[in-house]
Amino acid sequence: MNPIKRGVLALCMLASGGVFAAELTIDAAKPGAVINKDVYGQFAEHLGTGIYEGIWVGPKSKIPNTKGWRNDVVGALKDIKVPLVRWPGGCFADEYHWRDGIGPREKRPVKVNTNWGGVDESNAVGTHEFFDLVDLLGADAYVNGNLGTGSAQEMSEWVEYMTSDSKSTLANLRRKNGHDKPFKVAYFAVGNEAWGCGGNMSPQYYSDLYKQVETFLRAPQQYRPKIIASGGNDNDLTWTDVLSKELKKQTSGISFHYYTLPTGKWEVKGASTGFQENEWISTVSNTLRMDDHIRKNTAAMDKHDPEKKLGLFVDEWGTWYDVEKGTNPGFLFQQNTLRDAVVAALNFNIFHAHADRVRMTNIAQMVNVLQAMIITDKDKMILTPTYYAYQMYVPFQGATSLPITLKDNPDYSVGNVKVPEVSASAARGTDGKLYLALVNTNPNKPADVALNVPGQTVKAVKGRVLTAAAMDAHNTFASPQAIKPAPFSAAAGADGKLTVKVPAKAVIVVAVE
Incomplete structure (x- = not known):
């Protein structure tokens, strides 16, 4: 297996118990405005x-x-x-x-x-x-x-x-x-x-x-x-x-x-x-x-x-x-x-x-x-x-936007500049599926996000992740596929809870199952 893909898959694994995680709640029962x-x-x-x-x-x-x-x-x-x-x-x-x-x-x-x-x-x-x-x-x-x-x-x-x-x-x-x-x-x-x-x-x-x-x-x-x-x-x-x-x-x-x-x-x-x-x-x-x-x-x-x-x-x-x-x-x-x-x-x-x-x-x-x-x-x-x-x-x-709450979201900071580490959005797609987008703004470490959808048992998330080793990773004509999305998935643990480990400096879009 390609070592980069192997590294990405490792980062996509369920976070181990006891690791601090931001808590993301999606209120799927209260649809908001349609995303034009x-x-x-x-x-x-x-x-x-x-x-x-x-x-x-x-x-x-x-x-x-x-x-x-x-x-x-x-x-x-x-x-x-x-x-x-x-x-x-x-x-x-x-x-x-x-x-x-x-x-x-x-x-x-x-x-x-x-x-x-x-x-x-x-x-x-x-x-x-x-x-x-x-x-x-x-x-x-x-x-x-x-x-x-x-x-x-x-x-x-x-x-x-x-x-x-x-x-x-x-x-x-x-x-x-x-x-x-x-x-x-x-x-x-x-x-x-x-x-x-x-x-x-x-x-x-x-x-x-x-x-x-x-x-x-x-x-x-x-x-x-x-x-x-x-x-x-x-x-x-x-x-x-x-x-x-x-x-x-x-x-x-x-x-x-x-x-x-x-x-x-x-x-x-x-x-x-x-x-x-x-x-x-x-x-x-x-x-x-x-x-x-x-x-x-x-x-x-x-x-x-x-x-x-x-x-x-x-x-x-x-x-x-x-x-x-x-x-x-x-x-x-x-x-x-x-x-x-x-x-x-x-x-x-x-x-x-x-x-x-x-x-x-x-x-x-x-x-x-x-x-x-x-x-x-x-x-x-x-x-x-x-x-x-x-x-x-x-x-x-x-898609129809869904309200979310993100608790205990840590800051990422450099000097006197700080930003929220995790950004998220959720929506009900035209295909009926629940979609979740996550962004980790921290280029140095992954972010753990505990996912909760009231009234629904979340079994897994599946989609794609975009990340790379360097902050300025880019494609060139000599290397046109240096950075592109890779498969991403995570499953609920034995306790029925699911925590997504978002790699450093990454964008993730997944369907929630």
Whole structure:
């Protein structure tokens, strides 16, 4: 047997009697909110090789593709059941003019991507190509409109082009360009980060513009997208307060952005690999702030929307490190390690706990950019630890959240920074099974968790674990499977109790039997 697997299996054994354990109780009799599948949404921006080269190679490429989209990348993304893709940005959205991306590709205008690297933007990927992608993935479409350099008319006409079933000039232009029936647009956002790259606006000014634009976003009822307002970030609750008060009618939700930086400083964020334990714990500590941000934003929303009609959409989140040396700074390429998988799982658990408000999130980003699922280089592809975290958490898509209590959970600390050692989440899957996710934030020692489900005898847990010897363990093209999930199981002891030993720096997802 592989020595690594043997070590993992040994760590998965039932904890011996007398060992201190945190006590986890799952109240399976009190179902909570449904975890919207879109909590596991993705984000693809015209940024670096996030689209071009990374997943779009064009129909004439020697790399196997379908309608220009790489078969290997699409297949891998289908395996994690991507429910939703946000496009075309990000900051890029507020300089994107949709008419540049329709019609024969060889006749489309070439622009300069002023936000990301100053490179040429060929507009080879436009509206029709994007919908080819989501169709291949079996995902829903989240389209981000251009408020920054666009207009109410431009966004109105784009929505008409995509959704009209009439004989209008725009609907017929869509048909001429190869799509007879209307596209299914699940969500449409009015601008992006209006507080910053989307226009440096005030919340009140944006609110007035939003209401004007929303008035003209008309579509047949069966094709009408849910409309999203561009909200704030971790530094300013004013946006959520103003927008939840001002925006009614057809608004589906308000967006919120928060990125995890090891140092907490944008000037020097920290490295993606080769970091020390102080940056491991600072990263964990900073990502756990997501819970506080969500609580504060939902409290602001509750004042104006007690019926919870509005969702809080965390449509940009993830780790952000200093770019890898030798790469274009504007491409935001970073390596992806076990630390990133832990960050992803911690955020999943937080999102589940707020499933009544958090109905969509979009990690940044899907391929080759920031906290990516997949890294490519020409015809080669590797899956990242974050990819595997998403794969392991698939049973939580559409599941019903269950309340948990975690007693005697020890702290993990380095210097004056401390975080809870264990993070947990439980839900009843659409298949009827009870699923449990556990994260051990401590990179040095395993954590024992005694499991209790009142009214139910827990016989065993079975699933998978993701861990490795090094904090910065990652896959490379030379070693593409250096880190990936392994089988995990534990059974109740003679006393009928079950204690799960969670390995150091590990993510576990199991079905409870």
